[in-house]
Amino acid sequence: GAGVSQTPSNKVTEKGKYVELRCDPISGHTALYWYRQSLGQGPEFLIYFQGTGAADDSGLPNDRFFAVRPEGSVSTLKIQRTERGDSAVYLCASSSPSGTGDLSNEQFFGPGTRLTVL
Amino acid sequence: AQKITQTQPGMFVQEKEAVTLDCTYDTSDPSYGLFWYKQPSSGEMIFLIYQGSYDQQNATEGRYSLNFQKARKSANLVISASQLGDSAMYFCAMREGPYSGAGSYQLTFGKGTKLSVIP
Numbered sequence: 001g002a003g004v005s006q007t008p009s010n011k012v013t014e015k016g017k018y019v020e021l022r023c024d025p026i027s028g029h030t031a032l033y034w035y036r037q038s039l040g041q042g043p044e045f046l047i048y049f050q051g052t053g054a055a056d057d058s059g060l061p062n063d064r065f066f067a068v069r070p071e072g073s074v075s076t077l078k079i080q081r082t083e084r085g086d087s088a089v090y091l092c093a094s095s096s097p098s099g100t101g102d103l104s105n106e107q108f109f110g111p112g113t114r115l116t117v118l
Numbered sequence: 119a120q121k122i123t124q125t126q127p128g129m130f131v132q133e134k135e136a137v138t139l140d141c142t143y144d145t146s147d148p149s150y151g152l153f154w155y156k157q158p159s160s161g162e163m164i165f166l167i168y169q170g171s172y173d174q175q176n177a178t179e180g181r182y183s184l185n186f187q188k189a190r191k192s193a194n195l196v197i198s199a200s201q202l203g204d205s206a207m208y209f210c211a212m213r214e215g216p217y218s219g220a221g222s223y224q225l226t227f228g229k230g231t232k233l234s235v236i237p
Contacts, residue, residue, distance in 0.1 A: 033224060033225075035225075040229070041229055041230075042122075042209050042211070042227030042228050042229050042230050043163070043209075043225070043227050044227070045224040045225065045226070048223075048224055056224070059224070089161060091163065093163075103149065103150065103151035103170060103171075103213050103215060103223065104151055104168050104170055105223070106165050106168070107165075107225060108165075109155075109162060109163035109164075110162070111160065111161055111162045112161045112162070114161075
């Protein structure tokens with residue numbers, strides 16, 4: 001079956017511009033996560049959706065970052081006034097519905113969007 | 119303090135040999151899960167193995183096994199019979215339970231270890 005897809009695979013933009021990154025999770029997965037992976041680092045959590053609502057946005061670095069998931073499926077990560085420090089790979093992951101406290105529930109990752117801010 | 123520490127930036131292993139990738143973690147939550155992911159040069163994160171904090175036995179998945187030492191807070195990945203296709207970045211990650219306040223159960227990753235398999 002289809003995995004998590006992300007578009008575009010690469011995005012080059014200029015400092016100060018606005019960008020949108022899209023994530024299409026596995027069908028039926030209610031949980032969706034965004035992570036950011038800087039060069040030489042592991043992924044860092046940004047935001048978590050359960051259904052349509054952002055249940056935890058504690059990882060967003062500042063108010064230039066925003067994400068939506070209006071119909072509980074596709075999600076868009078939006079970055080305003082991009083800065084060179086925003087350059088990274090943005091990863092999306094989804095997981096199936098599970099009981100509270102099911103720590104073993106696997107997150108399936110997409111291939112990522114490589115964002116370069118010039 | 120780092121929640122996940124991977125002290126080996128890079129490792130080399132001869133093809134068909136076994137290799138151990140180190141991971142230590144830090145949490146005060148009695149309930150947590152530990153994951154290992156592989157990230158080839160293509161960039162996608164591939165789940166390898168999971169160990170729960172209450173699991174009595176070490177997890178195994180094919181050529182992968184997890185050496186879980188709870189008292190030492192370590193969760194080392196052992197890859198047996200290395201293959202050229204095992205060359206990749208390997209990340210250890212932790213998901214903490216409800217006592218940590220991390221209600222989203224997001225993963226916290228280490229910095230990774232780059233494994234190179236030599237023919």
